[in-house]
């Protein structure tokens with residue numbers, strides 16, 4: 001399997017190279033050159049397999065021959081060995097046709113662990129073979145950073161720097177990033193919002209001299225391997241319902257469009273999905289784009305669901321690429337314009353293509369609180385604020401088809417928001433218990449590229 005850039009001007013790479021590269025050198029994102037197709041027989045055969053077995057079958061065509069079969073199987077087993085739930089991604093029935101896909105049983109309590117644990121193992125295997133060293137720089141609204149630090153801490157051949165917006169992550173998110181004692185991981189708080197962190201990251205990648213000097217690598221959802229790992233739970237959840245080929249809908253709480261884009265790929269390679277429903281909080285650039293046809297950056301308004309406080313959605317570029325029938329010159333034009341003006345107009349025909357797969361809904365802060373409360377009363381389930389955004393949009397979009405809503409984080413990770421909504425603490429998982437007494441280690445920096453570069457150069 002070969003990978004090409006959405007902007008068409010970067011070298012074609014195999015899976016391993018695309019994974020280690022992160023952002024393409026032309027500023028675009030890597031996508032598979034061709035997509036595999038799974039038929040209904042294949043999908044039916046997944047019903048009685050374990051999560052790891054499904055993961056192997058679904059991801060194998062994307063990885064190609066880079067890893068030997070046995071090695072890749074071992075990597076998958078290792079990646080999910082420290083998830084606390086037997087089935088890794090259990091499905092909980094809420095009502096006759098509505099299911100909650102619990103993606104928060106990994107080590108840092110958010111769905112990011114599914115991809116990050118795997119990437120950690122893949123990087124380890126890959127760097128061991130080549131003897132190379134890489135510097136990973138990531139931008140996070142909270143969960144990517146904690147998952148990356150957990151996955152890469154202590155790894156010899158990797159230094160990890162995580163940029164997060166100061167004061168805009170939850171206490172648990174911050175502590176998960178700042179308390180690991182491994183000397184190869186660095187939590188850096190930036191004076192700015194998530195979009196500033198992500199912009200700094202992209203600028204570092206586009207500074208080709210710096211990029212080559214530190215052997216820069218990225219684990220944000222610009223990295224194709226992240227998307228690939230997230231395709232798996234669309235298949236596993238569908239299979240566990242035994243629907244005999246009938247269609248389902250998924251509602252996905254969305255920020256950077258990575259998780260829902262994985263659903264789009266699942267649909268494109270054969271999973272019977274009728275609609276993917278984008279759920280946004282008050283930072284609604286995506287909902288706006290689909291309803292008005294104008295993709296326009298606003299300012300980020302901090303919300304109860306901070307992991308979705310994003311206005312510039314990296315993976316939307318991949319969605320536009322497919323909606324434009326893989327026309328990379330048009331993609332380049334649009335996103336270069338966006339870089340300069342902060343907006344572009346989505347052509348009628350492109351919008352029609354998007355709306356064939358996606359719809360959207362937006363949830364206010366009050367509605368988020370109300371939904372956290374309702375979930376507890378109606379379904380006896382504790383949900384995090386991001387999941388609440390998803391639940392509300394899903395309930396507004398119920399029809400005859402089964403609906404699967406992605407529960408993206410454990411409520412304990414956002415206990416402040418949970419408590420202010422319900423007046424109660426959520427059940428705190430055991431692995432959080434000593435987080436609050438550990439010493440924190442944070443580097444505070446202004447939103448300035450040179451300051452970030454010099455800290456990186458000093459510490460690698």
Ligand SMILES: *Cc1c(COP(=O)(O)O)cnc(C)c1O
Pocket residue numbers: 110111112143144221253254255256257258259260307308386387408409
């Ligand atoms: C990252 C994250 C999201 C948004 O996911 P994207 O892939 O960026 O759209 C939603 N909820 C939680 C809890 C997250 O950590």
